[in-house]
Amino acid sequence: MVAISKPLPELFFVKPCKPNNNNPPNFPTIPLIDLSRSDSKHLLVKACQEFGFFKVVNHGVPMKFISKLESEAIKFFSSPLSLKQKAGPPNPFGYGNKRLGQNGDFGWVEYLLLNAKLDQKNPPFSIFDENPEKILRIVKDYVTAVKKMACEILELLADELKLKPRNVFSKLLMDEQSDSVFRVNYYPPCPDLQEHETKGKKLIGFGEHTDPQIISVLRSNNTSGLEISLRDGSWMSVPPDSNSFFINVGDSLQVMTNGRFKSVKHRVVANSSKSRLSMIYFGGPPLSEKIAPLPSLMEREEASLYKEFTWFEYKKSAFNSRLSDNRLGLFEKRLEKITTP
Numbered sequence: 626m627v628a629i630s631k632p633l634p635e636l637f638f639v640k641p642c643k644p645n646n647n648n649p650p651n652f653p654t655i656p657l658i659d660l661s662r663s664d665s666k667h668l669l670v671k672a673c674q675e676f677g678f679f680k681v682v683n684h685g686v687p688m689k690f691i692s693k694l695e696s697e698a699i700k701f702f703s704s705p706l707s708l709k710q711k712a713g714p715p716n717p718f719g720y721g722n723k724r725l726g727q728n729g730d731f732g733w734v735e736y737l738l739l740n741a742k743l744d745q746k747n748p749p750f751s752i753f754d755e756n757p758e759k760i761l762r763i764v765k766d767y768v769t770a771v772k773k774m775a776c777e778i779l780e781l782l783a784d785e786l787k788l789k790p791r792n793v794f795s796k797l798l799m800d801e802q803s804d805s806v807f808r809v810n811y812y813p814p815c816p817d818l819q820e821h822e823t824k825g826k827k828l829i830g831f832g833e834h835t836d837p838q839i840i841s842v843l844r845s846n847n848t849s850g851l852e853i854s855l856r857d858g859s860w861m862s863v864p865p866d867s868n869s870f871f872i873n874v875g876d877s878l879q880v881m882t883n884g885r886f887k888s889v890k891h892r893v894v895a896n897s898s899k900s901r902l903s904m905i906y907f908g909g910p911p912l913s914e915k916i917a918p919l920p921s922l923m924e925r926e927e928a929s930l931y932k933e934f935t936w937f938e939y940k941k942s943a944f945n946s947r948l949s950d951n952r953l954g955l956f957e958k959r960l961e962k963i964t965t966p
């Protein structure tokens with residue numbers, strides 16, 4: 626990214642928030658799930674219901690897969706803009722810079738969006754003429770390990786919800802036709818920011834949104850920036866931890882559990898001195914999959930909160946929306962209130 630000579634446009638900032646959200650002492654803590662413990666199922670369900678967000682340790686993803694990919698990603702984002710642009714624009718896959726989606730969202734971020742069904746012929750692997758096979762192997766190793774962890778979590782959730790078969794959710798990610806995405810985000814430091822920070826303004830790295838898919842698995846370096854929205858509307862900053870993974874419930878899982886699990890609103894704010902690198906696997910279903918509350922989960926006479934739709938329909942609508950739009954709102958049923966005379 627080039628050095629900034631002009632003041633940053635206002636659209637890059639989030640309004641000062643009330644109250645100052647430096648995680649006051651009474652803020653909740655992020656649920657911590659140890660995947661090696663036998664009681665993790667119960668805590669997982671609780672975290673999905675209360676936050677839609679949690680941190681995972683003892684995840685089983687080999688550190689060497691993580692560090693190899695991280696160093697390749699740093700190499701890529703440090704290379705000349707002209708080279709990076711050969712991998713863009715991201716429609717739908719490739720390199721993007723500041724522009725997010727096609728509907729006017731901006732953020733202080735560069736990124737690579739990839740189809741999680743990795744293939745050397747797909748962009749942007751063709752630009753790595755030096756050794757495309759090596760890069761592809763590194764990305765594949767990482768994505769395969771993270772997908773395995775995502776499936777394990779989904780199966781533990783199904784167990785605790787007493788759903789059968791236990792792969793009701795995970796089979797959607799394992800399907801040959803699964804529409805999953807992998808993304809690497811790079812947030813360069815923004816030195817001009819210090820002056821704005823003193824006025825309580827924050828620079829948007831990635832604006833507030835929920836993820837449309839089933840589950841998102843995020844890992845970042847040790848730079849802060851990620852924030853989640855709490856039920857009272859305040860923002861909580863997530864302390865970074867490069868040895869752990871952060872998981873969020875996506876809109877589709879909220880629908881499949883008829884609102885029991887919450888798709889969490891989150892955002893990233895930029896840093897004035899340190900760069901942030903994050904890698905996120907978004908586990909999605911096949912395009913033709915009907916996204917609806919699982920019948921076996923519904924209580925007697927429980928009504929679905931959502932209209933019927935396929936993942937294709939939801940994705941199309943999501944990609945026509947702005948980041949902060951309430952995408953599920955369009956698919957919510959207006960349930961009539963039953964009033965007794």
Ligand SMILES: C=C1C[C@]23C[C@@]1(O)CC[C@H]2[C@@]12CC[C@H](O)[C@@](C)(C(=O)O1)[C@H]2[C@@H]3C(=O)O
Nearest residue numbers: 725726727730836837943944945946947948
């Ligand atoms: C502004 C947008 C970017 C996004 C597509 C959208 O129109 C609204 C949803 C956005 C999001 C958020 C989660 C993932 O990062 C993402 C890949 C996705 O599936 O939905 C992005 C989309 C994107 O960057 O293209």
Ligand SMILES: O=C(O)CCC(=O)C(=O)O
Nearest residue numbers: 808810831851893903905
């Ligand atoms: O980069 C991050 O830490 C989170 C980004 C994010 O929420 C996304 O890419 O959907």
Ligand SMILES: [Fe+2]
Nearest residue numbers: 834835836891
């Ligand atoms: Fe996200």
